[in-house]
Amino acid sequence: MTTDLAWQLLCTALVIFMTPGLAFFYGGLVKSKSVVSMMMLSFGSLGLITLLWVLYGFSGIGTISESGFTNFFGNPFQDFGLTGAFGDLVKEFDDGTAVEDSTNFFGGLAFGGSFAIITVALISGSIADRAKFWPWLLFAGIWATVVYFPGQAWVWALNADGDYIGWIGKWGALDWAGGTIVHQAAGAAALALALVLGQRKVGFSKEETAAHNVPLVLIGTAILWFGWFGFNTGVPGTTQGQTTLIFLNTLIAPAAGLIGWIIVEKFKDGKSTAVGAASGVVAGLVAITPACAHIAPIWAIVLGLLVGVVCCLAVELKWKLGFDDTLDVVGIHLVAGFIGCAYLGFFAQVGGTGLFFGGGFDQLIKQVGSSVAVIAFAFIVAYVVGLAIEKTIGFRAKEEDEVAGIDLAIHEPGYQEVG
Incomplete structure (x- = not known):
C-alpha cells in the first residue's frame, strides 16, 4: 500500500465519522422527545x-x-454496481499484475461516497421535530441522484490528462472541497424543505428552541472538526505543501469563527453560549472548505471571523421571514458556503488570483456565478421533490405526533425513566 492511498483511506474514515458526529450535533440541539x-x-x-x-x-x-x-449528468448505468471495475481488479489479481490503479480507484470511490453521505445528512437539520423517516429517505435518494451525484462531477471530474471537464471546474471556479455542491447545495435544499413542511406546531420561537443536551452538541462539534481535517486534506493528488496549508487553515478558520460568533452573541444577547461557540466552529469549517488550499493563513483568520459574525446574524432571519429552518442549516451552511466561495474572488492566491491580488473581476464572477447556479438547481429540485412527497405519501408527521414527540410515534424514546 502506498502512503498516498493509506492517507486517503484514513481521511475517508474521518469523513465517514463526521456523519455520526453530525447526528450528535443535531441530536443535542433538538428536543429530548x-x-x-x-x-x-x-x-x-x-x-x-x-x-x-x-x-x-x-x-x-x-x-x-x-x-x-x-457533461451534466454522465451515464450512471455504464458500470452499475461497479461490476466492470471489480472485474478489472480480479483480472489484475489473476494475472499477478500490479493493482495500484484499481486499488486507488476503489479508494477514491470510497472517499467520494463519504462526501455524498454527509451532504445529504446536512439537509435534515432544517426539518427536525416534524419529518417522517421513510419519506425522508425517499427524498434523500432522489435528491442525491438528481443533484449531488452529477453536481460532484461538475466541480471535480477530471479527464485522463488531469484536466477539469465538469462545467464548474472547467470554467475555472475554485472549490477545493465542497463549498458549492456540499454546503450551498445542502443549504438550498434545506430552505426548500423548510418551506414545504412549514413551521413546527410547537417550538417555533426563540424561547422554545433551547438545546436539550448541550454536551452532546459539543461532542458532535468536536467530531465534526476532527473529521473535517480528513474532509479537506484527503483530496487525491494533493501535494505535501498543499496538505500542510490545508490542515493549518482547517484549524484556523473554525477557531476564528468561534471567536467571531461569541463576540456578536455577547454584544447582542449579553452572554456567549456553548451552542453559539459550536455554531461558530461549524460556520468557520464550512467557509474554509472551498478556500482551504487557495488562501494564506492570515486570510483564513479573516474569513473565519467574517462568517462567525455574519452567520450569527443570519440565523436570526428565520424569525423575521417566518421559515422554520430548525437547526440553522440555511443560516450556517448556505451563508458560510457562499461567503467562502465568493471570498476566493477577492483573496485567492493559489490556483487562481483574486481581485485584491491583481486578478480583476474574472475570478469573482466565476465564484459567484457557480454558487448561484448550484443554489438555484439544488433548491428547485428539493422543492419539487419535497412537495411531491408531501402531497402524495406525506412528508410531515401528524400534528399529535409532533406535539407528543415524534420519537415515540416513529422510532422509540431516546430516554427511559428508571425506577
Whole structure:
C-alpha cells in the first residue's frame, strides 16, 4: 500500500465519522422527545446514500463527458454496481499484475461516497421535530441522484490528462472541497424543505428552541472538526505543501469563527453560549472548505471571523421571514458556503488570483456565478421533490405526533425513566 492511498483511506474514515458526529450535533440541539428521530435521519442517510453511490452514483462522475448532455449528468448505468471495475481488479489479481490503479480507484470511490453521505445528512437539520423517516429517505435518494451525484462531477471530474471537464471546474471556479455542491447545495435544499413542511406546531420561537443536551452538541462539534481535517486534506493528488496549508487553515478558520460568533452573541444577547461557540466552529469549517488550499493563513483568520459574525446574524432571519429552518442549516451552511466561495474572488492566491491580488473581476464572477447556479438547481429540485412527497405519501408527521414527540410515534424514546 502506498502512503498516498493509506492517507486517503484514513481521511475517508474521518469523513465517514463526521456523519455520526453530525447526528450528535443535531441530536443535542433538538428536543429530548425527538432526539432519536433526528439522529436517525443522519444514520438513514449513511445507509442509503452509501448503497446508491456504489450502485450508480460514482459511475455518473466517472462517465461525465467533455460536452453534451452527459457533461451534466454522465451515464450512471455504464458500470452499475461497479461490476466492470471489480472485474478489472480480479483480472489484475489473476494475472499477478500490479493493482495500484484499481486499488486507488476503489479508494477514491470510497472517499467520494463519504462526501455524498454527509451532504445529504446536512439537509435534515432544517426539518427536525416534524419529518417522517421513510419519506425522508425517499427524498434523500432522489435528491442525491438528481443533484449531488452529477453536481460532484461538475466541480471535480477530471479527464485522463488531469484536466477539469465538469462545467464548474472547467470554467475555472475554485472549490477545493465542497463549498458549492456540499454546503450551498445542502443549504438550498434545506430552505426548500423548510418551506414545504412549514413551521413546527410547537417550538417555533426563540424561547422554545433551547438545546436539550448541550454536551452532546459539543461532542458532535468536536467530531465534526476532527473529521473535517480528513474532509479537506484527503483530496487525491494533493501535494505535501498543499496538505500542510490545508490542515493549518482547517484549524484556523473554525477557531476564528468561534471567536467571531461569541463576540456578536455577547454584544447582542449579553452572554456567549456553548451552542453559539459550536455554531461558530461549524460556520468557520464550512467557509474554509472551498478556500482551504487557495488562501494564506492570515486570510483564513479573516474569513473565519467574517462568517462567525455574519452567520450569527443570519440565523436570526428565520424569525423575521417566518421559515422554520430548525437547526440553522440555511443560516450556517448556505451563508458560510457562499461567503467562502465568493471570498476566493477577492483573496485567492493559489490556483487562481483574486481581485485584491491583481486578478480583476474574472475570478469573482466565476465564484459567484457557480454558487448561484448550484443554489438555484439544488433548491428547485428539493422543492419539487419535497412537495411531491408531501402531497402524495406525506412528508410531515401528524400534528399529535409532533406535539407528543415524534420519537415515540416513529422510532422509540431516546430516554427511559428508571425506577
